[in-house]
Every structure is written in C-alpha cells, then in structure tokens.
Amino acid sequence: MSSREGGKKKPLKQPKKEQKEMDDDDLAHKQKLKEQQKALQEAKARASQKGPMVGGGIKKSGKK
Template structure:
C-alpha cells in the first residue's frame, strides 16, 4: 500500500492554455459566420415586426 491513504488528494494539474495562431481562412470563415448570424437576427426582427419580406412590390411581366 502507498503512504498516502488518508487526507486530501492533490488536485490534478491543469494544462496551460496554448496561444494558437488562426490561419486567414479560419478567420474569414468565422467572420462570415458572424455576418450570417447578424443578418439572420435582423431578418427575424423584421419578420416579428410585420415588415414585408421583399420590398419590390408586384412585378409585371413585359408581355401584353
């Protein structure tokens, strides 16, 4: 048996946080996701407030 049978056990050591460099593609992807989320939030706000989804009105064809 080991000499440490009773008492408080030592906490496990935490790993040090590594500073990782994001590559430009990953940064661009994250920025695009942020912009998409903002656009979706704005769209949902417009839907809840009762604004029309498209602002073009009635489109008329050129045929008579």
C-alpha cells in the same frame, strides 16, 4: 468504511490552453459566421415587426 474526508472534492487543475495562431482561412471563416449570425438577427427582427402569423391550419365548422 469511515473516512474523515467529507464534502466535495476539488477537481484537478487543467493546463491552460495555448492560443493557436489563426491563418487567413480561419479569419475568413469566422467573419462569414459573424455575417450569417447578423443576417439571422436582422431577419428575426423584421419577422417580429410584422406580427404573429395566424389564420393558417384547419378550419372547423360549428356543426356537429
């Protein structure tokens, strides 16, 4: 089966997606997600300022 078609085939072009209109519920939901993401970033920043959490876990004695 020898064919002269070599290399990678190009994918078929997909039709462009239409911009769907957003209603008030969609806008409110996006705003809520942005606020949650922002709060999460602030919490991560505050946690990293305090330093790593160490000292927990099982403590081993030096005896064998």
